Each structure stands twice: as C-alpha cells, then as structure tokens.
Amino acid sequence: METMLRDRRAALLLVGPALLIYSLIVLVPVVWSLVYTLFEGNVLSGFQFVGFQNYTLLVRDPSFWQAFAFTLKYAVVVTIGQVGIGLLLSLLYVFYLGKASGLIRTLIFFPLVLPTVAVAQLFSKIFEIAPQYGLVNSLLQGVHLDGAIQPWLGQGGTAFWVIVIMDIWRAMGFYAVLLFAGLVEIPGDIIEGARVDGATGWRLVRYIVLPLMTPILFSSLIFSVNGTLKVFDSVLALTGGGPGQTTTPLTLSMFNTAFSNGQYGYGSTIATALAIMCLLVTLLIFRSARRDVA
C-alpha cells in the first residue's frame, strides 16, 4: 500500500523546484564565495588568483580587528541584554501576571515586527541633537541637566549604546515569549513542592526554575548570538558605521570592502571569518549546554 508514497518520480517532481532554486541561489554561491577568498578583483575589473594572500591580509588588518572587536562586544552585550531582560520579563509574566499576561506579552513583543530601518530612523530622531534636540536631549533640557546633552550618535562611545538599546528594545519581548513558553512547561507541582520546602523568591528561581529552563535558555542564547553577530540593518540605518569606523561591524566592513573598494576576494574572506565565528560560538554554547544538562 505504501508503494505510492515511495513513488520516486513524484517525489522528485515535488521537491525538484525547491532543490533547484535553493542550490542555485544558496548552495552554489556559498561554495563560490569560498573560492573568491583565493582571488582578488571584482565583477568589472576581472579576477586574479592570489592564493592565501587575503587570509594573511586579514590577520594583519587593523580595521578587520576593530570590526571584529566591535562585533564581539556588541554581540555579548546585546545577547545578555535581550536574553537577560527577556528572562526577567518571562518570570514577571508567569509569577506576577499569570493568566492576565497575554495582552502585555503581545504589546511588548510588538517592536520585533517593525522594519529595522524605520525603527532606526525613529531612534536617530529620539537621540538627535541638531538642528533640533530630539526626545532625549529635550528631556535632559527639561530637567535642567544641560551638561548631559550631547551628540549621542556623533560619538563612538555613546553611539554604541544607542545601537545596543535599540536592539534590546526591539527583541526583548520576543525572548520573553520564547522563555515564557519554556517556563509554563515546568509542572506546577514542582514549583508548589519547592515552595512547601521553603524555597521562595530568588532561591526558587535560582535553584528550581533556572535549572529546569536550561535547554530553552541555551537555545535563546544561540538565537540571540547568531542574530547579533550578523547585525547589519540597525547599524547601517542608525550610524552608517560611524563616526569613523567606530561602530562598524564585520557585516558592514564586508559590504564596504566589496562594494566601495571593489575587493570581492577580501570581502568574501571577511564573510567567511564571520561565518566561522557564528559556527564556533554556536558550537561553544551547544557544548556547554550539554555539559550543564548532563
């Protein structure tokens, strides 16, 4: 009876279009990109084989390391912020709001669906200084903290934090829902039992709730790190990588190298470094999660 479901011709016909377009536009270019790392040039000037020169260039390139450091710092800070605040929110939903949390969950999730470019334009207006003060500077003026008024996006140090705040603002509600889903899976009688045994407040969370949430916590960390290491839209739309190179992540550095300087080979090398970085970090979190659970 199952012979029909084993019809290879039908299977091929159904899966064929997907496989074809996916191979041509995703798989082949990935391999192609790896080949590009051994060449230099671009689509207009033609390509030249240079061996491993791009890789040696990468290791010695200070602007690569600057972008690398920014990416890492940004990913660590934003991941901690997104997952950390998400965790606090999820605890709030379950232990304080209970069944009433639906509406609040929905509202706090909201910013995630908005286009990053639009949100970034909004934030650049919020932190604007010229020609007029934005929301933040106006508020500071309003409470007579004129000394604190500054060009938030015009300085590398503060611009970093504006990007961080924006991306935490965008995604905290998302991680809250993700972790909430893990939290409600914990059987109520385990919590009740722990309460009867005298575990309350922080101790209850630390020794009972968190250990039971480990799998979903680590998944959230992996999603967040993978998303933040690839940050592009937020930075481009908010600061354009500036002032100077101070807020340029690897993705933007790759983009500029390829399209402003016309160096496809070197651009691909940066992209490869980024891909390896994502893979390593994911494996690292995955392994530490395994050890923790076991």
Next chain:
Amino acid sequence: MSQILTGRVHETKRSVPTVRAKRGIPTRKLLTRAPVWVLIGLLLVVVLYPLLWMLLSSFKTNAEFSLQPFWALPSALHWQNYADAWTSGMSTYFLNSVLVVFPSLALILLISVAASFALEVMLWRGRNGILLIFLAGIMVPLQMVLLPLFTIYFQTGLIDTRWALILTYTAFGLPLSVFLMAGFYKAVPRAVIEAAVLDGANIYQIFYRVALPMVANGLVTIALVQFFFLWNDLLFSLTFISSDSNRTIQTGLLNFTGEHGSVDWGPTFAAISIAVIPTLLLYVVLNQKVIKGLTAGSVKG
C-alpha cells in the same frame, strides 16, 4: 533544539502554575503588588511611546517641531506630511515592495508546500539528507552569498531588476518554510493518508486534496512570517538595486531620510510611518498567529 521550540510554543496557554489561584487578594498583598504594576506601566511606556510619538509627529508642521517641546501633541492632523512623503518617492518604493514581496511569497508557498510534502509525507531514500541540507541554509550568513549572487545577476542582466529580488527572496525563504511546513505535515495523521491511498487516490490527489487542506493553517503562518522578513529586508535590496525607481520600501526610506531627514521632519515621520503601517496593521489583527510563527521560526538568526 529547534524541535523543543516548535513543539511547545503552540501550547503557551495551558498550565500556568496555579500559584495565585486563591480568590480575593488581601490589601497587604495588593500593596506589595503596586511596585510591579508601576514597573509594568513603565515598560509599556518604553515600548509603546516611541511608536505613538512617531505617529503624532507625522502630523506636525515644521513650525511645531521648532517651537513646541518634543512631547507636545500636534495642533491639528497635518495630512499634508503624508501627501508630501507619498509624492516625493515613497509611493514608488511602496509599490516596488508590493511587487516583489507578494510574488516572492506566492513562490515560496507554492514551492515549499510541494517540497515539504515530498520530504515529510513520502518515503524515499535520501529525504532526510535533503531536509538537512535545507535546514543548513537557515544558518548561512547572507554575506556569504552576496558577492557571487551579485556576479550572477550582473552577468545575466538581472541586476537592478525585480527578478533579482524575487529570486533571492524565494530561495532564502525556502529553508525556514520547508522546515516549518514539514512540522505541519507531521501533525497530519498517518491514517488519513493511508485511507486516501486505499480509496484509490493517486499521489498528486493525496497531496492536493487530502494533505494540503489539512495544513492550510500552516500556510497562513508561513506567509505571515515571510512577509515580515521580506517587507523588512534591507541587505538584498541595498545590494541588488541601484536605481531610485526600483528601490523597495526600506532602501527607499533610507534614501528619503538621507535627502529630507534633517530638515523636513514632518514628512520624514510620515515616511517612516508609511514603512511601518503595513506591519503594524498585520500585527494588530493577527498578533497571536504572528507571535507563534515568529517564535517557531526563531531558528533563523
């Protein structure tokens, strides 16, 4: 790891620990609760106020921006801002986005629904391997494919056309859609398929008449999730589109604020609102479906 999520997010509503099932909260407890409600109020202000501020600002005249404090309400609904934004480019960008996003969505649905049926319902050697290859695509950083794709589109003359975006959007929409769709097919009872086989339906009829109607709900979810990814896309549009008349909404908005952003605040806020409003409306109407879909699809970085 991904299975953990897709399996469970759908059940968020049940089994909230019955910690506070007792009726009638005593006054003392109400007092200790007060700080929590203040905190929640603050949170909602932080999340919602920027959006409210955006909408309000989109109705202000330039004079109001320079003379009134930032949090002031607009004196009247100055619709002219929307007209200005719409006529100085936003209409083109909006239309371009519609013209690439919807064909891409249709292709994604059509292709992934067929592929995941073959991968999940049918039985043949190698199907697990192919499913795995699709899943790997979810993790690929887009930067890895940008330059080869640019070269391909440049050589084939597709650069700076809608086709470049439609092809790319479709291909990159597939991994997640196939993955989610396979999950929906998995929920179709095997007995239903077997009964259809016994009734003499051929494999295409089983696909089209039996399995497809049972995963219709999944189609809506996937269309929603992909809509947000495609409508909000910046990188591909920035890379493959060069002429202003072909720009999509996000690259167009960047261009618009680049030109008008520092002077004409009213139209700029109107332009931002135009880019935001479709996502806002969808979320207001279908938020529970959106939340389920996006959390199930969270494997995408």
